[in-house]
Amino acid sequence: MAEKVTHSICVGGPIAIHSENGVIRRVRPIIFDKDDPQPWVIEARGNKYSPYRKTTTAFIALTEKNRAYSYDRIRYPMIREDFVETPDGQNRNADNRGKSGYRKATWDEALDLVARETKRIQSRYGKEAVTAITSSHHSWGVLGYKLSAFARFFRMLGYTQLQDNPDSWEGFTWGAPHTYGYYWRLGGTEAFDLLEDALQNVETMIMWSHDPDTTRGGYAANESTMWRHWLDDLGVQFIYIDPFNNFSSVKQADKWLAPRPGTDAALCEAIAYVWMTEGSYDKEYIAKHGHRFDEWQDYILGNGADRLPKSPKWAERETGIPAADIKALARRWAQTKTMGGSGLRGGFGGVCRTANGTEFARVMVSLFAMQGMGKPGQNIWVGTTGAPMDYNFWFGGYSDPLSQIANQPIADKTAVNCVTQKLYRPNLPDAILDGHYEWYGEGFCGGGIDLEFTEHVYPEPGCSEVHMFYRYGGTFMGSMLDTNKWVKMYRSPKLEFIVNQDIHFHGESRFADVILPACTNLERYDIGELCNSGNGGYQSHSQTGNNWQIVVFQDKAIEPLWDSRSDYWIFAELAKRLGFGEDYSEGRDELAWCKRFWEKSDLRDKISWEDFTKKGYYVAGIPGTERERHYGFRWFAEGYPCDTPNHKPFQEEGKLGTFTGKFEFVSESMLYYAPDDEVRTPIATYKPSWEGHHSIKAKKFPFHLITPHPRFDYHTQHNSSTPWIWEIPENRKYIAGNPYLIARIHPEKAAEKGIKDGDIVELFNERGSVLCVARVTYRVEVNTIHAYGSSGIYNPTVPGEISTHENPDIGGCVNILSPGRLIGDKVPGMAPNSTLLDICKWEGALPQGQYFESKLDAVAKEADPDAETCFEIIEGHGFEAIQAKVRAKQA
């Protein structure tokens, strides 16, 4: 059989997949042919800028083959070996979850059991006794996404919705709207056409806890990397502010400033102090667009209640950055056209995930306001979005209700959840273990600023507690905090039945009673657009982070491996067993659903279904130099009705989404909803962290841990399954079958602790203990330990037990160490970058392997005595053997 080329898309970008004889040979970026459209052109400062005629990938996209044939694939449906299907749900050896092995099951056996338990639990306790949640983006595509196939199933079933927290941007979500609105973008601003603005006008870029080459526009591959090189070539100055001299910074920074973690708002306040005392801000703009600026100015200058001037000298003591450098930063910012912000899309930086993250976000927005935000070259823009785009071409993104099979018009009938009770992800373990939990907010509060203050009680009056947990895709052991809390929850007999549906045998899968093996995107049909989170969604028009708007037919390259099945198939089969199979599928198979997305979008007018599926992708034409332009925020600066594509009715009057329609330096929304909030005071202020260098705890645990979004992973979904990348020196070090995570420490502190580069070290505090490999480097602020968060690998030395000094994790799951509490009583965000710990050289023995492989190997051997073991796939010829078997079967 000849080599076949199909296409797909993943969080790392669009890919072309070569397969032959039923196996995948290679994965490549998509190179455009002569029929694809010409690129956009931006003219700026005498140059013409255009992107290359291909889609880029992040390197993780090129690991998709490896991830499909990965050693940790769940190959068969599995049932915990000591699970007993007791009629009352008790005495099921719940305490052994995480420790016990599994036995292979047939699909009928596993699905029948899940259906029986769902019926039993819902009839005994009520519909609300089932809860379920997914992680984000473990697969790409609008059919298989969590808001589509998963949501349709559980809404039809009826369940306690488990709300997500905006875990990537917290501070900007809960803070920034109180200064300038934009709650519908979760605190982020609008970047429309700002790439052109920047190329034409900007002189200084402030990259505040922002590592664009690591976070890559979210899921925009490496599309924007070249833009920042263009700016660099124009002599634009890049100033990086981050306790870690991150991977973009070490290659591109003209200046790196390293504040002590959690003190960034103090630095912001000192910048404001310099501008106020030197008169170097846009007074006219503030007079016109600011609300109660004078009161904030009083606070900054030392005329407020605390009588403390927020001078550079004061900020030097908090941040560790010399006062002279702070003044120089403030003056450069004031004297040149400056754009910047925090983290990908302006509000996702690690600093937002600290105890003071909301206040940092608010003061940060205030600084941009002081320099005339929205005027040419003056804006919140971080060099990762804002490329030209055809705003008139619409294909739905994942968060767009119009492009989910849960809703009309993709489905004929919308699925509606009949249960009103809710749970909240960061504190799910507290709710389950304590049987009671109260919190504010609706998770993602894009619907209105008032939603932040909704009160929730679990259990809702008249409702049952939850007794069944259905976990789908990825793992929160790694991305959620205080991991040990999750272990305790999983071992609680209160959860009578736990299902895990995933592709890989992740940390959380190992605690389930029944495990259902899903296949990868390469083994099923789907459809999706690069980096489209949904026009009208929280990150509307995120495709402007790309050079090209490309919709991909995610063809099935190979048949599902082993006994795995598509997520859609699994939900459809369960729906059948639960009596709503026909309603769930509406008679469609996966290909028919894909066609619905084509039919209900502008794609239908551009390319026939036959041509689209044959070619495999469609690139939207980019308008020429006469194209429409809608520079983000320009409308506000210049005082005309909002003309950008993502706007609200009040913006048509030239107003912001705050109560007053202006920048609020004293927040009227905070005064109205929560004047007593101790975290978000009416005037945003720097406040020392509840776990920081002013804490008593710092005497025992003197180091700050920061755990930014990972460079060598996407959430928890690639690093664990892709041994190739375990040998990247800045990622992990592969020792005796286990990939130890790199933890970075300053040479001065390493010398004090007797730690050398490459040593195994123990990171520890009262919450637990994690073994890493030390990288001794000047790239960290002196009091900081840097280790990437979202480790998809979680391996406590004694599986199923909580991590302690006697039982350290060797997977690099550093969120074992981070605080499980919320930022504040009324701020339901998490703060992994407000963690204190200590570090020492590890003198103990190192184990062989990763502890969980034996469980997978046992099931694989049970199914096939010749099965390849995990170790053979990682280091030996397992991959070749698996492919050879499929080839032989085909022949």
Next chain:
Amino acid sequence: MRLGIAIDSRMCMACYCCFTACKDEHAGFDTALSKAQPQMGQFWIDIRETERSDSSRRVKVSTVPTPCSHCQEPACAKAAKDGAIYKRSDGIVIIDPEKSKGQKAIVDACPIHAVYWNEEYQIPQKCTMCAELLDDPSYLAYLGDPKLKKPRCVEACPNNAMFFGDLDDPNSDISKAIAANKITQLRELEGQATNVVHLNVPTRYLAGTVYLPEELEEVAIGASVTLKGKGGTYTTTTNYFGDWEIEDLPIDEKFDITITHENYKPITLSAATDSDHYVGQTFLSK
């Protein structure tokens, strides 16, 4: 014809696309020219990241993706017996997986450590410049343009940091890229002609920051900084942060540094380029 790859270190952000594409192509697959790369332990394109720093005041990292250099006169070929290594007419250097069996000397002969030993097969292995794909007319035929066919690493580079083509053709992408940039041969290969050409790999920098007298808490903007070494004199002025830096200095030289600023006493320092140095925060006095 002389096929080559040019690699621009300035544009390389160590994104690891080249590394992963190479693994994807060669790990686990025998080809017409090579045995399969083992899943672990070999890096036919190895991204060598070097931290250039002795202070948190100034940190840079150089990133040098390093495949086999496909030398004009390969040291490995000299070390090889039985013609186990040959140079094709297009300049690509190939290790014959059969003839090279047992010849560990080939690994040791490579000055840049780009050849790896396969313990299981007892053979040396390295980058083939994807010659087996370049040779295959059916590969990427669907794109309809043979010029779009490139080694996997080059194709995967998202940032135009890698160029492929005929070094003998002055109009090829690669020749143009080389002409427009600074050739920085790897030190171990100095003086040798290679088909893989490294561009813009930095040498050494000296840097510092100048402040007005300490009690003023102000940086000194526009101060003159002069470096005198045996090979020449370099001058610069401090920027808006009081920072100065001279990049790409000759290696292993001593420099006398003079800092002058109107109305202040000149300051003299000395530093050497044995490695990259941040010479410190300098405070002026009257």
